[in-house]
Amino acid sequence: MLPTELSPLTELALNLRWCWHLPTQDLFRGIDPELWDSVRHDPVAMLSALAPEDLERLAGDAGFVARVQEAGAELQRYLTEPRWYHQAAEAAGEAGQEGQAEGFPEAIAYFSPEFGITAALPQYSGGLGILAGDHLKSASDLGVPIVGLGLFYKSGYFRQRLNADGWQQESYPVLDPDDLPLSMLREEDGTPAVVSLVMPGGGHLDAYVWRAQVGRVPLLLLDSDVETNEPSKRDLTDRLYGGGGDQRLQQEMLLGIGGVRALRLWSRLSGAAVPSVYHTNEGHAGFQGIERISELVGDGLGFDEALRAVRASTVFTTHTPVPAGIDRFGVNQIQLHFGGQAELPGVPVDRLLALGAESYAGGDPGVFNMAVMGLRLGQRANGVSQLHGEVSRGMFNGLWPGFDDAEVPIGSITNGVHAGTWVDRKVQSLAREFLGDAAFGPDPWPRAGQVPADRIWATKRELRQQLVDNARNRLRKSLRHRGSTAAELGWVDDVLDPDALTIGFARRVPTYKRLTLMLRDPERLAKILLDPDRPVQLVIAGKAHPADDTGKKLIQEMVRFTDDPEFRRRIVFLPNYDIAMAQRLYPGCDVWLNNPLRPFEACGTSGMKAALNGALNLSILDGWWDEWFDGQNGWAIPTADGVEDPERRDDLEASALYDLLENSVVPTFYERDEQGVPTRWLEMITHTLSTLGPKVMADRMVRDYTQDLYLPAARAGWAVSREDFAGARSLAGYVQRLQAEWPKVRVDHVEAEGVGDTPQLGETVTVRAYVALGDLAPDDVQVQVAFGRASEDDELADVETSALEFTESYEGGRHRFDGHLRLSRTGSLGWTVRVLPAHPLLSSVAELGLVANP
Numbered sequence: 001m002l003p004t005e006l007s008p009l010t011e012l013a014l015n016l017r018w019c020w021h022l023p024t025q026d027l028f029r030g031i032d033p034e035l036w037d038s039v040r041h042d043p044v045a046m047l048s049a050l051a052p053e054d055l056e057r058l059a060g061d062a063g064f065v066a067r068v069q070e071a072g073a074e075l076q077r078y079l080t081e082p083r084w085y086h087q088a089a090e091a092a093g094e095a096g097q098e099g100q101a102e103g104f105p106e107a108i109a110y111f112s113p114e115f116g117i118t119a120a121l122p123q124y125s126g127g128l129g130i131l132a133g134d135h136l137k138s139a140s141d142l143g144v145p146i147v148g149l150g151l152f153y154k155s156g157y158f159r160q161r162l163n164a165d166g167w168q169q170e171s172y173p174v175l176d177p178d179d180l181p182l183s184m185l186r187e188e189d190g191t192p193a194v195v196s197l198v199m200p201g202g203g204h205l206d207a208y209v210w211r212a213q214v215g216r217v218p219l220l221l222l223d224s225d226v227e228t229n230e231p232s233k234r235d236l237t238d239r240l241y242g243g244g245g246d247q248r249l250q251q252e253m254l255l256g257i258g259g260v261r262a263l264r265l266w267s268r269l270s271g272a273a274v275p276s277v278y279h280t281n282e283g284h285a286g287f288q289g290i291e292r293i294s295e296l297v298g299d300g301l302g303f304d305e306a307l308r309a310v311r312a313s314t315v316f317t318t319h320t321p322v323p324a325g326i327d328r329f330g331v332n333q334i335q336l337h338f339g340g341q342a343e344l345p346g347v348p349v350d351r352l353l354a355l356g357a358e359s360y361a362g363g364d365p366g367v368f369n370m371a372v373m374g375l376r377l378g379q380r381a382n383g384v385s386q387l388h389g390e391v392s393r394g395m396f397n398g399l400w401p402g403f404d405d406a407e408v409p410i411g412s413i414t415n416g417v418h419a420g421t422w423v424d425r426k427v428q429s430l431a432r433e434f435l436g437d438a439a440f441g442p443d444p445w446p447r448a449g450q451v452p453a454d455r456i457w458a459t460k461r462e463l464r465q466q467l468v469d470n471a472r473n474r475l476r477k478s479l480r481h482r483g484s485t486a487a488e489l490g491w492v493d494d495v496l497d498p499d500a501l502t503i504g505f506a507r508r509v510p511t512y513k514r515l516t517l518m519l520r521d522p523e524r525l526a527k528i529l530l531d532p533d534r535p536v537q538l539v540i541a542g543k544a545h546p547a548d549d550t551g552k553k554l555i556q557e558m559v560r561f562t563d564d565p566e567f568r569r570r571i572v573f574l575p576n577y578d579i580a581m582a583q584r585l586y587p588g589c590d591v592w593l594n595n596p597l598r599p600f601e602a603c604g605t606s607g608m609k610a611a612l613n614g615a616l617n618l619s620i621l622d623g624w625w626d627e628w629f630d631g632q633n634g635w636a637i638p639t640a641d642g643v644e645d646p647e648r649r650d651d652l653e654a655s656a657l658y659d660l661l662e663n664s665v666v667p668t669f670y671e672r673d674e675q676g677v678p679t680r681w682l683e684m685i686t687h688t689l690s691t692l693g694p695k696v697m698a699d700r701m702v703r704d705y706t707q708d709l710y711l712p713a714a715r716a717g718w719a720v721s722r723e724d725f726a727g728a729r730s731l732a733g734y735v736q737r738l739q740a741e742w743p744k745v746r747v748d749h750v751e752a753e754g755v756g757d758t759p760q761l762g763e764t765v766t767v768r769a770y771v772a773l774g775d776l777a778p779d780d781v782q783v784q785v786a787f788g789r790a791s792e793d794d795e796l797a798d799v800e801t802s803a804l805e806f807t808e809s810y811e812g813g814r815h816r817f818d819g820h821l822r823l824s825r826t827g828s829l830g831w832t833v834r835v836l837p838a839h840p841l842l843s844s845v846a847e848l849g850l851v852a853n854p
Helices: 008-014 022-029 034-036 043-049 051-057 062-080 085-093 127-142 244-272 286-297 303-312 330-336 349-356 369-379 388-395 426-438 445-450 451-481 490-494 522-529 549-563 579-588 607-611 623-628 644-672 679-694 698-744
Strands: 106-109 147-150 159-162 169-171 195-196 204-214 217-223 277-283 314-317 328-330 368-370 380-383 501-506 536-541 571-574 591-594 616-620 634-637 746-753 764-772 781-790 794-811 814-822 827-838
Touching: 008 022, 008 043, 008 062, 022 043, 022 062, 022 445, 034 043, 034 204, 043 217, 051 369, 051 814, 106 127, 106 244, 127 147, 127 204, 127 217, 127 277, 127 698, 147 244, 159 451, 169 549, 195 244, 195 591, 204 244, 217 244, 217 764, 244 286, 244 330, 244 426, 244 634, 277 286, 277 349, 277 698, 286 369, 303 369, 303 698, 314 369, 314 698, 328 330, 330 368, 349 368, 349 369, 349 571, 368 369, 380 388, 426 445, 426 451, 445 679, 451 571, 451 579, 451 679, 522 536, 522 644, 536 579, 536 634, 549 571, 579 607, 591 607, 607 616, 607 623, 607 679, 616 623, 616 746, 634 644, 644 679, 746 827, 764 781, 764 794, 764 827, 781 814
Parallel strands: 106 147, 106 277, 147 217, 277 314, 314 380, 501 536, 501 591, 536 571, 591 616, 616 634
Antiparallel strands: 159 169, 195 204, 204 217, 328 368, 746 764, 764 814, 781 794, 781 827, 794 814
């Protein structure tokens, strides 16, 4: 127990806001700097390590007690004061729009299989988890009322070490939740709250719920290590992505179904609002929609009505640009886990299978696709960069047959990063010195030019030195583990140079990220690294999945190269890439290298973090770099798109990388003025901070999600649920009637008047369309004329659409629709007429995947 005078320290340690709030970190560091370093900057471990006499001494220190009390009060202000979300709701109300009660939900559920918040809570493997963590942090800063849902992995992902031969080895240290910034969700009588799922064969799966507090955002993590479970179920959540087959499926059942049940527990026990919006971060948590359908069927809705209600309030984000990255289970697995005694009430297994079926050209009828289910359960969906949205529309277009890829209802919100987490304190201090309060305002980046260039350069040198010191310590530990003795490691003191151009490369190691592309021509690389006048150094890190031997071989190849005495002072591989390493690596680099196989990088955010610390990107035009590279904020590595031979493609793109290093990157870095300052380089840094800074922020990302997806989903959810779900019933009935009649819908005849052989800009074309609708009414559909540039094979490009108005009906279910089309272009034009569904509760004309063309 802490002395009363120090009681705020408990909440300050348990609320993970400390991991991005420097004053709180400084408060704990001030207790005992050496102890702070020894517990790896973990406040919970810090408090546990203090002896009673230490606490007594601190309680008697009036100055320290005052700082503790003020820090506690400041945290309470942060947790309770109105922030962006509340101000936006108030502004909407004042403008006569929907206010807090209608337009702005009180709670939004955010499901993810992993969350990267801090190294002290290792529940992440890579970019997906880091993105989820940054999403929660920025939601907290903005006041967006998110509740996070995930799993608690007692062994986390894994710790990476290398053996003497450079081969990756994994270890799984057991985490004790009582030693982590977690608290167990308990019933009113103090007993642990339990979520329970039915398993095949009449078995069950119980789970505790742990809560981590991320600023204003609660994060609920389900833990299967419960005494009432059989041993195999107790170990279900032991490792992140640790198993396949049934174990993976059951993890995802616990995340989705158990996550919804955990939300209900949380609401009941804490009084928190029930979420109005459900955001599924990748397909792993897709079963949350199935559980919610089951709830609504239990409340009296039919399956189809419940499906429409759930879809309206669900957002689905896809993160993978390749089908191989999607979780797919066998139909037999789904039947076993969701049929018979395990069937969810109101959810027949055949209806569930239809949601995940690859029932489109080229699909596999024997599998259940989690991303496909996510898209069918989410009325709003997005990719995580503009290019990834485009790739996703092409990858999933089979779900919307008859529509061009551009009309597939998958949008884009480009990822962002949480500046408070990733911007080094030295950079923050420099910003504070020259920008004052604006350094921590909503948009400080355009003022980056006010910081003197020589100070930026001096700070970058300090950051390189910080990275060099950290890298040497990590390398020394790694080499000792690999079998080297202390007497053999004197050379490590000369590894890396704080004045040399430093390039960073760190990420997961799937094949498409091409860890070893830089090694394609070792002799050419050696000349770049070992240039006596303009040296270059590389700091590399990354983990391969434990089951990915190909990735491990890539790491081994890289490590063997870095072991070469000729190069080892200029290129290092650092094992166990995690948040703690990244927070030293990004700021210490001058250039961030990224060379994936385009277009397989959905977004990538490491280059964003480096950019916020004054680094320039050197990257393939993929992910976020494809949309935000402007020619002045770094360099784009040319791609050999269309070259089918992968070896030749790698050779060509590696050569392009070497060319850029030799002819652009290195000369610009080493071109100095009379004061020894690289003025052109610093101009590029300032330009990057001022133009790229605002774009890559997670605050921008979360505002985009809120305005573009969460608020529309909340309004759609309320629209279908009012008056005992009258909207859901109406929409479900409409969809059933539409699907039954759609085979009868056709465009019979089209007439166009007012255009000659050579269309002129501004001419008006009168279009009459005669369509057959079967038993559908004219207001059940929308009839459009689509026009654009016509190719030689009669395909339309740059298509625009214009609605035609119903004019009159004829016998036999035929109807006429008319419209006037004013030409906005000239040249080779073509047009067609099509019939589409029309209902006020549909989010787009393509939502149902139904279209009738001539």
